[in-house]
Amino acid sequence: ALLFIDLDNFKDLNDTLGHNMGDLLLQQAAPRFRTCVRESDTVARLGGDEFIVMLEGLDNDALAAAEHARLVGEKILEQMKLAYVLDQYQHMCTASIGITLFLGHGEDVEALLKQTDLAMYQSKAAGRNTLRFFDPAMQAVVSARASLDNDLRIGLKQRQFQLYYQPQVDDAGNLVAAEALLRWHHPQRGMVLPTEFIPAAEESDLILALGDWVLETACAQLVTWAARPATATLCIAINVSPRQFRQPDFVGRVLSVLAASGADPCKLKVELTENLLLDDVGQTIAKMEALKTQGVGISLDDFGTGYSSLTYLKRLPICELKIDRSFVRDILTSPDDASIIKTILTLAHNLGIDAVAEGVESDAQRAFLANLGCKAFQGYLFGRPVPPAEFDLFVER
Ligand code: C2E
Numbered sequence: 001a002l003l004f005i006d007l008d009n010f011k012d013l014n015d016t017l018g019h020n021m022g023d024l025l026l027q028q029a030a031p032r033f034r035t036c037v038r039e040s041d042t043v044a045r046l047g048g049d050e051f052i053v054m055l056e057g058l059d060n061d062a063l064a065a066a067e068h069a070r071l072v073g074e075k076i077l078e079q080m081k082l083a084y085v086l087d088q089y090q091h092m093c094t095a096s097i098g099i100t101l102f103l104g105h106g107e108d109v110e111a112l113l114k115q116t117d118l119a120m121y122q123s124k125a126a127g128r129n130t131l132r133f134f135d136p137a138m139q140a141v142v143s144a145r146a147s148l149d150n151d152l153r154i155g156l157k158q159r160q161f162q163l164y165y166q167p168q169v170d171d172a173g174n175l176v177a178a179e180a181l182l183r184w185h186h187p188q189r190g191m192v193l194p195t196e197f198i199p200a201a202e203e204s205d206l207i208l209a210l211g212d213w214v215l216e217t218a219c220a221q222l223v224t225w226a227a228r229p230a231t232a233t234l235c236i237a238i239n240v241s242p243r244q245f246r247q248p249d250f251v252g253r254v255l256s257v258l259a260a261s262g263a264d265p266c267k268l269k270v271e272l273t274e275n276l277l278l279d280d281v282g283q284t285i286a287k288m289e290a291l292k293t294q295g296v297g298i299s300l301d302d303f304g305t306g307y308s309s310l311t312y313l314k315r316l317p318i319c320e321l322k323i324d325r326s327f328v329r330d331i332l333t334s335p336d337d338a339s340i341i342k343t344i345l346t347l348a349h350n351l352g353i354d355a356v357a358e359g360v361e362s363d364a365q366r367a368f369l370a371n372l373g374c375k376a377f378q379g380y381l382f383g384r385p386v387p388p389a390e391f392d393l394f395v396e397r
């Protein structure tokens with residue numbers, strides 16, 4: 001078995017105690033780990049605050065070998081509690097351990113180290129001061145993730161993305177706006193929906209490049225639509241992820257793309273989710289104000305599913321609440337959902353802003369919503385998200 005040991009909070013400890021104290025601890029660590037293993041085993045410092053322990057000639061039975069490795073790992077965790085230069089700093093430095101088992105027939109050492117490293121990160125993620133075994137399923141998840149990231153990057157370069165547009169209508173059934181929804185035409189996987197790739201893109205910087213592309217493409221669409229009487233008044237709503245909105249130059253970017261494209265800022269709406277409201281409220285409001293001043297509308301997406309505090313909702317310069325489709329779905333059968341929607345509509349009315357119900361699939365739902373005073377709708381009842389060419393046909397219908 002191979003154990004990979006990484007000390008937790010070592011840098012903090014070094015900062016608090018001074019470098020020589022940290023170094024002293026590092027010097028103590030390897031001899032302490034030695035006391036946990038047999039004479040024939042190997043203990044080595046890899047560098048920094050990382051160590052490896054190699055246990056050889058373990059039981060041929062994998063379970064027995066794993067049990068042996070686990071015991072050694074636990075002893076090492078225990079030793080970390082004792083290996084203190086100064087007793088009062090006891091709690092400060094623990095270890096996270098990753099363990100992988102191997103047969104000992106000329107394995108690729110690099111690959112084994114990678115496995116232990118992956119397992120070690122699972123220990124960190126599990127709260128540190130613990131151990132985890134490498135698991136091939138974990139490897140599969142990590143590899144799939146890496147290849148998705150890579151595919152996204154290639155997809156952006158090779159223009160595999162497209163914006164689909166879904167109609168929004170008013171209470172008289174007139175088309176007033178369209179929500180831009182991202183689609184990925186993957187050369188092997190076919191069409192991929194945003195729920196499958198947005199979360200991955202949000203964990204890397206890819207969401208920023210993707211977000212820029214969405215903004216530019218939607219603005220270009222606004223210009224195209226503005227040139228034709230049938231579509232001249234249409235607004236476009238784009239989805240903006242929190243990472244994107246948090247960029248210090250977000251407002252500047254939106255305004256410069258609008259200016260460069262020649263699109264009318266008053267026809268652009270930015271859909272933000274409630275989670276943003278957990279951020280620094282002052283900054284969030286300042287950015288929203290800056291957009292509003294230029295005419296860009298702010299819509300609060302998935303409203304009712306997040307953590308919005310009603311107390312500062314009224315401080316936000318938003319123009320619209322979007323009622324999440326999870327409430328609309330069961331509106332006819334669930335009195336709870338119906339009353340939530342009623343509350344949201346009242347709230348919007350009192351704040352003097354619009355409310356749009358999304359996910360409206362049946363005329364009964366539409367009628368129910370209209371009865372509660374809802375004046376704007378989006379959903380399959382009026383149209384699915386479609387490519388621009390199809391949207392144009394829809395307009396001319
Ligand atoms: P969302 O903003 O809540 O978008 C509405 C979703 O509901 C869309 O799914 C839409 O296709 C779907 N929908 C619309 N009407 C109906 C209906 O009547 N019934 C049902 N069952 N579904 C309906 P989609 O396109 O898969 O998008 C999912 C989510 O992905 C969006 O949720 C949004 O959060 C995110 N997303 C989409 N495009 C972008 C984008 O360009 N940037 C970012 N950051 N996120 C995006």
Ligand code: CA
Pocket residue numbers: 006007008009010049
């Ligand atoms: Ca460390």
Ligand code: CA
Pocket residue numbers: 179239271301
């Ligand atoms: Ca949306």
Ligand code: CA
Pocket residue numbers: 301302324325358
């Ligand atoms: Ca939603």
